[in-house]
Amino acid sequence: MVRKLGDLYHQLKEQLSPVSDAPEYEAREILLQKLGAAPADILMNRSVELDDACQAELDTLVKRRLDHEPLQYLLGEWSFYGRSFLVGEGVLIPRPDTEILAETVLSFLQDREGPLRVLELCGGSGCLAATIALEQPRARVWSVEKSPEAFSYLTRNCERLRADVCCVAGDALDPGVVEGDFDCILSNPPYLSARDMAELSPEVQREPFMALYGEEDGLFFYRELTRLWKKRLKPGGMLAYEIGMGQQDDVADILTRHELTDVCQVRDYGGIIRVLTARLSDAP
Numbered sequence: 392m393v394r395k396l397g398d399l400y401h402q403l404k405e406q407l408s409p410v411s412d413a414p415e416y417e418a419r420e421i422l423l424q425k426l427g428a429a430p431a432d433i434l435m436n437r438s439v440e441l442d443d444a445c446q447a448e449l450d451t452l453v454k455r456r457l458d459h460e461p462l463q464y465l466l467g468e469w470s471f472y473g474r475s476f477l478v479g480e481g482v483l484i485p486r487p488d489t490e491i492l493a494e495t496v497l498s499f500l501q502d503r504e505g506p507l508r509v510l511e512l513c514g515g516s517g518c519l520a521a522t523i524a525l526e527q528p529r530a531r532v533w534s535v536e537k538s539p540e541a542f543s544y545l546t547r548n549c550e551r552l553r554a555d556v557c558c559v560a561g562d563a564l565d566p567g568v569v570e571g572d573f574d575c576i577l578s579n580p581p582y583l584s585a586r587d588m589a590e591l592s593p594e595v596q597r598e599p600f601m602a603l604y605g606e607e608d609g610l611f612f613y614r615e616l617t618r619l620w621k622k623r624l625k626p627g628g629m630l631a632y633e634i635g636m637g638q639q640d641d642v643a644d645i646l647t648r649h650e651l652t653d654v655c656q657v658r659d660y661g662g663i664i665r666v667l668t669a670r671l672s673d674a675p
């Protein structure tokens with residue numbers, strides 16, 4: 392059947408509006424990515440040949456979205472730091488705020504000389520590990536992920552992007568999972584509290600519990616990862632965490648109690664303190 396893209400766009404927008412805060416954006420993304428349309432095709436209301444299979448796929452996407460599945464899972468990929476990462480059920484969707492952690496780590500590595508060893512704990516889709524490996528060729532990067540579903544995305548994304556990351560299926564709470572010391576250890580761990588979990592939107596509830604829940608107060612992983620991994624930093628090495636809104640004082644307290652120094656805060660594009668870093672002293 393021949394359909395006009397502008398009409399399809401308006402129809403999709405109406406269909407998605409009960410569940411979406413941005414139905415125009417979502418309708419456009421679906422048409423661009425699933426029908427291979429160009430933005431001008433929609434604006435000019437150009438015709439498109441929609442066979443039965445294609446129409447059925449669009450209908451299924453709308454049904455899944457009305458069931459609160461996130462747009463990113465429907466599209467099957469999402470952008471992070473200018474690259475596209477495969478996403479779907481079982482893996483956390485990369486967030487723009489997390490780019491701040493990537494930038495902070497890259498800037499630290501740039502100022503450090505020689506070959507570099509970088510460890511990411513709680514790798515998820517691989518957005519951080521792959522970005523760091525691709526942007527800083529002097530870095531040898533490891534990424535540890537416990538969930539088998541997320542691990543499959545981690546390996547596929549690193550392969551697809553040709554990012555030289557050593558993907559480790561294992562528990563970040565077991566420091567035996569990777570050997571050696573590191574110039575930088577980073578993590579965007581699960582950091583939502585029990586209270587946060589009770590207030591999640593239906594879309595975020597579709598993301599893996601294991602990627603979100605940081606125990607009762609949300610700080611479990613900051614306490615444990617700092618305790619277990621601080622000894623694995625090289626002298627002058629940096630521990631870098633993404634944190635949730637308002638967690639900076641508690642996480643800074645954890646870092647200083649473990650005798651890490653130079654605690655620094657970095658804000659995200661919305662002005663929220665999103666990253667905390669600390670250093671292991673240079674002195675032996």
Ligand SMILES: C[S@@+](CC[C@H](N)C(=O)[O-])C[C@H]1O[C@@H](n2cnc3c(N)ncnc32)[C@H](O)[C@@H]1O
Binds near residue numbers: 562602
């Ligand atoms: C907040 S997500 C971050 C994912 C990715 N690094 C990002 O920034 O988008 C946390 C990840 O930690 C993983 N995870 C939870 N507990 C873990 C553990 N004990 N060991 C390793 N990974 C764990 C989850 O499966 C999830 O993929």
